[in-house]
Amino acid sequence: MARPRRRDDVLRTATTRFYEHGIAATGVDRLAADAGVAKMTLYNNFASKDDLVVAYLEHRDREFFERLDEHVADHHGNARRRAMAVVDVYEHYVRQDGFRGCAFINAAAELPRDHPGREVVRRHKAAVRDRWTDLIAALGHDEPHRLAHECCLLLEGAFVYAGLGVDDEPLAGVRELIHRRLATTTDR
């Protein structure tokens, strides 16, 4: 039996529209229409718009880490190159047409403080940092947590600047910066 096709249609459409136009600016009527689905089908698959927002963020989170896993697998044997895979993935998103900054940060900016989606965002960013830590630990650094934190900040900062369009070649500088940082075994 096929996966629930309509649900995927809705989720896929939400993924692009929520990102491109923002969550609040995307009404469920238009969303359903764009997905080629009746509004009731949307509400049969998701309890509410808020519920759909959470599903959207979880979907993006899954997609991100799948992509990261692929990039990491592409370079097995080369630990430093594997660590740089995180930068690769961020760069992939920056290069997308209609790039508008980090989907998670943008969502968090729109959601009220008690919205369950914010927790998804929080967990995602924490997971990214954990992944950095693992990859850096594999490099044999003495303080992987600390270095991972630093890489996170650099990359996240560059992602934000890229989203605002402050720079022309946004991630080039940070790639070099992180690459050099990973080479230094002493971290002071």
Add this chain to the structure above:
Amino acid sequence: MARPRRRDDVLRTATTRFYEHGIAATGVDRLAADAGVAKMTLYNNFASKDDLVVAYLEHRDREFFERLDEHVADHHGNARRRAMAVVDVYEHYVRQDGFRGCAFINAAAELPRDHPGREVVRRHKAAVRDRWTDLIAALGHDEPHRLAHECCLLLEGAFVYAGLGVDDEPLAGVRELIHRRLATTTDR
């Protein structure tokens, strides 16, 4: 003659409400009511809500740099300490009750790509980096642009993480990181 008082009331109220609840989530009716002002007074002072949004962002930009100037002035004579004033100001915002991340990034996340407010945000972040560059150049570094860029990324990344509430003591790490970075005269 007094400054246009009502206009300031509106702008001040917008500054808190737009930040705390988001721009889209703040209706003009409620905004006017909170400011203790008739809706028509709001529209007599601002052409549209979009216009008010731009004024809001410019107001925050002004406020930010005024605060920065004060902090810089507090440490005249000590160039490194002056540079760290940027971190001081960011920390001031992080410590505020109801801190919800960078007002400019949050606004940009909500605004459509062609909204004039986005340009204000872009200019603000570019101005912050320029200020970093000046402060670092005063330290006698050989490549102030490059180091300023790095400090920007670190601080901006930390600001984002702080806004999401990933860490408990969000800016402590980055302060030490930047402080140490500014000590190194060679920047490789």
Add this chain to the structure above:
DNA sequence: AAGTAACTAGACAGGTCGGTCTGTCTAGGT
């Protein structure tokens, strides 16, 4: 071929949105 579960379009309710308009009131300047 029959049954059933999922889908469809569209109306509907109750609210909020940005923005306009009217008519009244009040404070200051002359």
Add this chain to the structure above:
DNA sequence: ACCTAGACAGACCGACCTGTCTAGTTACTT
């Protein structure tokens, strides 16, 4: 004492919002 600019409250507009409901249709399973 009069005039005027600006602020007032509140009705009003059309558009859009989330979410519900109904009634008819499609498509798969047995």
